[in-house]
Amino acid sequence: xxxxxxxxxxxxxxxxxxxxxxxxxxxxxxxxxxxxxxxxxxxxxxxxxxxxxxxxxxxxxxxxxxxxxxxxxxxxxxxxxxxxxxxxxxxxxxxxxxxxxxxxxxxxxxxxxxxxxxxxxxxxxxxxxxxxxxxxxxxxxxxxxxxxxxxxxxxxxxxxxxxxxxxxxxxxxxxxxxxxxxxxxxxxxxxxxxxxxxxxxxxxxxxxxxxxxxxxxxxxxxxxxxxxxxxxxxxxxxxxxxxxxxxxxxxxxxxxxxxxxxxxxxxxxxxxxxxxxxxxxxxxxxxxxxxxxxxxxxxxxxxxxxxxxxxxxxxxxxxxxxxxxxxxxxxxxxxxxx
Amino acid sequence: xxxxxxxxxxxxxxxxxxxxxxxxxxxxxxxxxxxxxxxxxxxxxxxxxxxxxxxxxxxxxxx
Numbered sequence: 001x002x003x004x005x006x007x008x009x010x011x012x013x014x015x016x017x018x019x020x021x022x023x024x025x026x027x028x029x030x031x032x033x034x035x036x037x038x039x040x041x042x043x044x045x046x047x048x049x050x051x052x053x054x055x056x057x058x059x060x061x062x063x064x065x066x067x068x069x070x071x072x073x074x075x076x077x078x079x080x081x082x083x084x085x086x087x088x089x090x091x092x093x094x095x096x097x098x099x100x101x102x103x104x105x106x107x108x109x110x111x112x113x114x115x116x117x118x119x120x121x122x123x124x125x126x127x128x129x130x131x132x133x134x135x136x137x138x139x140x141x142x143x144x145x146x147x148x149x150x151x152x153x154x155x156x157x158x159x160x161x162x163x164x165x166x167x168x169x170x171x172x173x174x175x176x177x178x179x180x181x182x183x184x185x186x187x188x189x190x191x192x193x194x195x196x197x198x199x200x201x202x203x204x205x206x207x208x209x210x211x212x213x214x215x216x217x218x219x220x221x222x223x224x225x226x227x228x229x230x231x232x233x234x235x236x237x238x239x240x241x242x243x244x245x246x247x248x249x250x251x252x253x254x255x256x257x258x259x260x261x262x263x264x265x266x267x268x269x270x271x272x273x274x275x276x277x278x279x280x281x282x283x284x285x286x287x288x289x290x291x292x293x294x295x296x297x298x299x300x301x302x303x304x305x306x307x308x309x310x311x312x313x314x315x316x317x318x319x320x321x322x323x324x325x326x327x328x329x330x331x332x333x334x335x336x337x338x
Numbered sequence: 339x340x341x342x343x344x345x346x347x348x349x350x351x352x353x354x355x356x357x358x359x360x361x362x363x364x365x366x367x368x369x370x371x372x373x374x375x376x377x378x379x380x381x382x383x384x385x386x387x388x389x390x391x392x393x394x395x396x397x398x399x400x401x
Contacts, residue, residue: 307384
């Protein structure tokens with residue numbers, strides 16, 4: 001009779017592989033982490049926090065976002081209240097340049113180093129790019145030196161070059177979910193089309209911001225698949241959203257991700273992406289409440305969106321800034337990013 | 339005058355709006371005019387929101 005092979009604990013493996021050597025977990029390892037029992041979550045979060053401190057440092061990157069063009073999107077992303085294909089109560093709106101300048105100023109006043117201009121489109125047309133160009137110029141003329149990021153959908157090479165020329169330093173384009181699950185979430189474009197835009201952004205020298213949404217009916221295996229696909233992309237930043245079941249969308253009756261499951265996901269993504277900026281984004285208010293947000297910050301997160309989101313509201317920025325102070329987490333300064 | 343729910347657009351007197359109130363208190367700006375239930379044009383900004391009804395005008399988070 002042969003002895004059963006000795007089971008190696010995945011957190012012991014992670015300690016040696018991720019913490020000591022900085023090598024992210026494999027898909028199988030991430031899945032094991034996602035399957036950990038609830039009583040091991042504190043141990044997971046403590047390790048993820050150590051990994052974040054070792055490979056990213058103690059600073060937290062603070063960002064604000066605003067919707068430049070809301071609603072009326074031709075795409076059918078099933079989670080999104082801005083799709084024109086669903087009976088969502090969100091109506092189309094454009095933010096004017098003075099409004100954009102005010103939003104950038106509000107963001108800068110929180111101590112944030114990043115301001116992301118977002119539009120609900122398949123990709124930008126000339127009018128939208130012109131609005132972005134004029135907006136960035138006006139933000140600079142306002143004396144605001146905050147770093148500008150954009151999220152304007154899929155791009156052509158020419159549009160990538162235009163954004164670089166405007167001084168956009170980071171571009172957000174989320175893969176949203178695992179490649180195997182994407183066709184269940186979006187049918188009007190493919191995961192591969194998104195990937196192509198991301199490669200163009202990287203090749204043009206812009207920083208890549210690419211994450212997704214947890215809780216869209218994906219299996220744990222697909223969640224692990226997604227983490228590793230993101231790692232393969234080597235993004236500078238991964239925003240981690242938790243589904244907000246918004247009225248009128250196909251996912252309006254999906255359950256909110258449960259807190260323990262969300263914390264396991266945070267820890268697992270950190271162990272898959274040891275060197276990446278991992279940002280708390282939308283949905284954390286519903287999923288975690290106040291207490292869980294702190295646990296997440298102590299479980300591998302090193303960036304945060306403060307204030308409101310695009311169509312949903314967040315906690316008041318000051319509440320998050322107070323939390324960071326309470327946790328003795330320094331906010332990354334603009335001078336460190338230039 | 340609040341006649342309609344700003345979250346779901348149905349009459350306040352019609353059914354239970356506890357879930358609606360919870361969402362409005364946590365993460366949602368008003369989407370429907372409380373006076374006429376028209377869908378409003380809503381702009382969310384980092385520190386607030388503005389919602390405009392074509393008949394009853396604009397309300398904001400600053401009030």
